[in-house]
Amino acid sequence: MKKNGSENIASMYRRGEISMDEAENRLWAEMYTNPSRYGLVSLDEDELSDFLLLFRPRFRRIIESYDESVAEFETFARNCALFFKMTWRKKQLKIAAERQSLENEIRHDAVESVRPFDDTSNPADIVSGTAARRVARRSSVRRRKIEEDARTTALVLAMKSCRDVDDEALEKLSAFTGIGGGELLKMIESLKSCPETRTARNRRMLMARRDETYYRKRKYEAELGRLDESSHEYMRLRERYERQERAWQKANESLEEGKIPTPKNSDIARILGIKQRKVYYCISHAKEKGVIEDYSEIFKKESEENDPKDEKR
Numbered sequence: 001m002k003k004n005g006s007e008n009i010a011s012m013y014r015r016g017e018i019s020m021d022e023a024e025n026r027l028w029a030e031m032y033t034n035p036s037r038y039g040l041v042s043l044d045e046d047e048l049s050d051f052l053l054l055f056r057p058r059f060r061r062i063i064e065s066y067d068e069s070v071a072e073f074e075t076f077a078r079n080c081a082l083f084f085k086m087t088w089r090k091k092q093l094k095i096a097a098e099r100q101s102l103e104n105e106i107r108h109d110a111v112e113s114v115r116p117f118d119d120t121s122n123p124a125d126i127v128s129g130t131a132a133r134r135v136a137r138r139s140s141v142r143r144r145k146i147e148e149d150a151r152t153t154a155l156v157l158a159m160k161s162c163r164d165v166d167d168e169a170l171e172k173l174s175a176f177t178g179i180g181g182g183e184l185l186k187m188i189e190s191l192k193s194c195p196e197t198r199t200a201r202n203r204r205m206l207m208a209r210r211d212e213t214y215y216r217k218r219k220y221e222a223e224l225g226r227l228d229e230s231s232h233e234y235m236r237l238r239e240r241y242e243r244q245e246r247a248w249q250k251a252n253e254s255l256e257e258g259k260i261p262t263p264k265n266s267d268i269a270r271i272l273g274i275k276q277r278k279v280y281y282c283i284s285h286a287k288e289k290g291v292i293e294d295y296s297e298i299f300k301k302e303s304e305e306n307d308p309k310d311e312k313r
Contacts, residue, residue, distance in 0.1 A: 009027055040085065098281075
């Protein structure tokens with residue numbers, strides 16, 4: 001067996017030479033620095049980081065279930081990574097396709113809701129009672145759907161930023177959605193408790209990312225010292241070094257801030273009784289429209305109607 005590398009991780013842990021946390025960190029570093037060994041070479045740096053963040057919770061099971069009589073640990077870990085990568089890639093493609101489908105549907109509904117009748121319709125048919133009722137009914141259904149989507153988006157954004165919702169925002173949210181303030185408060189309090197249980201785990205992930213970026217930064221720094229500063233290889237390596245430097249500083253800042261993460265989309269979907277893909281779409285759509293900067297803008301119409309100053313204007 002190799003003295004350095006992933007082959008020793010499982011056996012070193014079983015002999016008590018390293019803890020489980022250290023074993024997981026070493027496996028993370030091995031996969032991050034040598035992605036080609038684990039079938040991850042097709043992922044760019046950002047995709048690799050996102051993939052490993054989701055794959056890391058499975059490291060413990062991989063290390064504990066490894067049987068050295070069957071295969072080398074690197075081979076076993078590679079097969080696990082390839083299997084998870086296939087599942088992960090399918091989910092990414094599915095989310096992208098579902099998002100595009102929802103966007104097309106909402107865009108179509110938005111256009112149709114403001115169009116009283118088709119441009120190709122015969123005016124005589126529109127005047128007739130049957131055609132008029134059909135157009136009105138179709139317009140009414142689509143208008144209700146758009147209004148329902150707006151209420152759902154307001155709820156999703158409020159739940160996502162549940163720690164910033166004050167009494168005034170809660171009152172506006174209740175008036176806009178038609179849900180009682182007590183019920184909304186219960187949802188918010190339930191979501192507030194969810195992220196706290198993940199704080200320790202997320203902190204360990206941040207520490208692992210910080211340690212890994214520091215290792216790569218030092219590695220590139222040492223390699224730069226051996227290269228000619230005017231060479232193409234030096235410039236390419238310099239860019240990598242600066243990227244790792246920024247990532248290292250960002251990881252340190254995140255650890256110092258000690259922020260409690262926002263609720264997961266799956267938690268919000270469970271609380272609101274909707275599908276997780278709907279939560280994802282609402283947030284993405286709000287970002288594109290600029291609403292995500294201040295979700296209280298969703299309640300602007302409600303606020304203006306209740307503000308005496310606006311009535312005087």
